Amino acid sequence: MPTTSGLLEDYHTHHRRCGHAAGELRDMIEAAHKKGLRAVGLSDHAPILHLPGDWPLPNTAMPRSMFPEYVQEMHDLQREFAGIMPVKAGVEADYVSGFVEAYRELLAPHDFDYVIGSVHFVDGWSIFSAKLPPQATREDVWERYLTLTGEAAACGLFDILGHLDCLKTKGHLPREWRTPTLLRTLDAIADCQVSIELNTSGWRKPVGDCFPTFEILQLAAQRGIPVCLGSDAHRPKDVAADFGRAVKLLRQAGYQSLASFTRRKREEIPLNT
Numbered sequence: 027m028p029t030t031s032g033l034l035e036d037y038h039t040h041h042r043r044c045g046h047a048a049g050e051l052r053d054m055i056e057a058a059h060k061k062g063l064r065a066v067g068l069s070d071h072a073p074i075l076h077l078p079g080d081w082p083l084p085n086t087a088m089p090r091s092m093f094p095e096y097v098q099e100m101h102d103l104q105r106e107f108a109g110i111m112p113v114k115a116g117v118e119a120d121y122v123s124g125f126v127e128a129y130r131e132l133l134a135p136h137d138f139d140y141v142i143g144s145v146h147f148v149d150g151w152s153i154f155s156a157k158l159p160p161q162a163t164r165e166d167v168w169e170r171y172l173t174l175t176g177e178a179a180a181c182g183l184f185d186i187l188g189h190l191d192c193l194k195t196k197g198h199l200p201r202e203w204r205t206p207t208l209l210r211t212l213d214a215i216a217d218c219q220v221s222i223e224l225n226t227s228g229w230r231k232p233v234g235d236c237f238p239t240f241e242i243l244q245l246a247a248q249r250g251i252p253v254c255l256g257s258d259a260h261r262p263k264d265v266a267a268d269f270g271r272a273v274k275l276l277r278q279a280g281y282q283s284l285a286s287f288t289r290r291k292r293e294e295i296p297l298n299t
């Protein structure tokens with residue numbers, strides 16, 4: 027870790043409730059403390075609401091029935107770790123066209139420090155599927171993904187947009203991804219002043235690149251789009267993974283500060299040199 031680690035916060039971590047991550051919430055906090063972070067955000071996958079049932083996609087996101095205890099445990103841990111490691115209560119929720127109100131109702135009764143909105147589904151198709159949807163090209167899927175991302179920014183539900191360009195994980199990003207829709211989407215994100223994240227998990231995957239890629243970070247920095255860091259850790263050892271590299275890249279992209287969230291309010295922490 028760089029000497030700047032005491033200034034850094036990890037806003038994207040998961041734990042065992044989603045069914046595909048290892049460790050308890052407490053383990054993620056302790057890992058962050060060991061790595062000398064300034065704060066840690068807990069952001070497990072919110073229940074899937076666009077399909078019926080308590081756990082419509084097992085091992086993809088936590089069951090609906092687990093959501094209240096998840097939030098309660100985060101608040102208990104915030105109190106327990108007060109003065110030791112600031113804990114930000116968050117969640118990663120899906121942006122699914124037509125389900126904004128359902129997510130609003132799910133989230134509204136709870137006190138979150140921040141909410142990450144991620145497009146994992148494009149009109150019912152999971153971006154982590156091995157194959158493209160029938161009849162669709164990579165170009166079609168990218169355009170639609172960008173449109174949904176712009177809608178997610180504008181819907182008012184989210185503080186942070188998760189892993190832009192995550193379509194590349196399974197090779198679904200078109201070769202020419204620098205489209206007018208990308209620029210329009212970034213303009214829309216800038217207008218809403220929603221943050222993006224530099225998600226370091228891609229560096230740990232075969233794709234070998236962070237989300238989003240450097241050129242998109244540059245375009246975002248030029249537009250004044252806030253950015254925060256997220257490891258997308260699904261086990262304690264990945265908390266704050268590659269944050270030194272991430273900070274270097276953000277500086278190269280033109281960023282001079284990182285977004286920090288408390289009770290849905292954003293402040294900027296300077297990235298000192």
Ligand SMILES: [Zn+2]
Binds near residue numbers: 044071
């Ligand atoms: Zn996950």
Ligand SMILES: [Zn+2]
Binds near residue numbers: 118144146188189
């Ligand atoms: Zn995600």
